Amino acid sequence: DIQMTQSPSSLSASVGDSVTITCRASQVISNYLAWYQQKPGKVPKLLIFAASTLQSGVSSRFSGSASGTDFTLTISSLQPEDVATYYCQKYNSAPPTFGGGTKVEIK
Amino acid sequence: EVQLVESGGGLVKPGGSLRLSCAASGFTFSGYTMNWVRQAPGKGLEWVSHISGDSRYIYYADSVKGRFTISRDNAKNSLYLQMNSLRAEDTAVYYCTRALGTLVVAPQGNWGQGTLVTVSS
Numbered sequence: 258d259i260q261m262t263q264s265p266s267s268l269s270a271s272v273g274d275s276v277t278i279t280c281r282a283s284q285v286i287s288n289y290l291a292w293y294q295q296k297p298g299k300v301p302k303l304l305i306f307a308a309s310t311l312q313s314g315v316s317s318r319f320s321g322s323a324s325g326t327d328f329t330l331t332i333s334s335l336q337p338e339d340v341a342t343y344y345c346q347k348y349n350s351a352p353p354t355f356g357g358g359t360k361v362e363i364k
Numbered sequence: 365e366v367q368l369v370e371s372g373g374g375l376v377k378p379g380g381s382l383r384l385s386c387a388a389s390g391f392t393f394s395g396y397t398m399n400w401v402r403q404a405p406g407k408g409l410e411w412v413s414h415i416s417g418d419s420r421y422i423y424y425a426d427s428v429k430g431r432f433t434i435s436r437d438n439a440k441n442s443l444y445l446q447m448n449s450l451r452a453e454d455t456a457v458y459y460c461t462r463a464l465g466t467l468v469v470a471p472q473g474n475w476g477q478g479t480l481v482t483v484s485s
Binding site: 258293344354357 | 399401408409410411414423425426459464467468469470471472473475476477478
C-alpha cells in the first residue's frame with residue numbers, strides 16, 4: 258500500500274505568518290490528494306481536493322500544490338481560528354490512506 | 365442539506381460484537397460511495413472501509429479485514445458496519461462519511477458526528 262508521510266508533526270507560528278505543511282506519497286498518486294482540517298473536539302472538514310481545488314466555502318487563505326509525489330498545504334496568513342490538526346489523504350486507489358497529521362498552534 | 369447520523373456505539377468486551385448504523389438524508393443515497401473512518405482517542409484518522417452506491421465495490425483496511433463487514437440498505441438510506449472479534453485497538457470514534465462526487469475512491473466530502481466504540485473488559 259502507498260504510505261503518506263506528513264511533516265512536520267506539529268508547528269507553532271504567529272498570527273499573520275505563512276504556514277506550510279508537506280505530505281509525501283511513497284508512490285505516484287497523480288493529483289489524487291485531499292487535505293482536511295480538524296479543529297479541537299470537532300469533526301474533520303474537507304478543505305482541498307485534487308491537490309489544489311478549494312472545497313466550497315473554504316477560506317482562500319488555504320491553498321494546495323503538488324510537485325511529483327510531494328504535496329503542500331499553505332495557510333497564507335495564519336489566524337487564531339486555524340488552530341487545528343491537518344491531515345492529507347490520497348485517493349488514487351483503495352485504500353485511501355491518511356497522513357499522520359500536523360498540529361498547528363499559535364505562538 | 366446532507367446529514368449523516370451514526371448510532372450503535374458503546375462499551376463492549378474484547379472478542380465481542382457491535383453493529384454501527386448511519387442514517388443518511390439530504391441527498392440521493394444510492395448515488396454515492398459511503399465510508400467508515402475511525403479515530404482512536406488522541407490519535408489520527410484511519411480509513412476503515414467503503415462501499416459503492418450499488419454495493420459492487422467493497423474494500424477494507426488490513427487492520428479490520430475478516431472481522432468487520434460493511435453493508436448498506438439504499439431503500440432505508442442507511443449504512444452499516446458489523447464489527448466482530450473486537451479488540452482494544454478498535455476503540456475509537458467511528459465516523460460515517462460520504463464520498464465527494466461519484467468516484468468509488470474519493471475524498472470524504474461529508475462527515476457525521478461520530479459514535480464512540482470502547483472495547484474494554
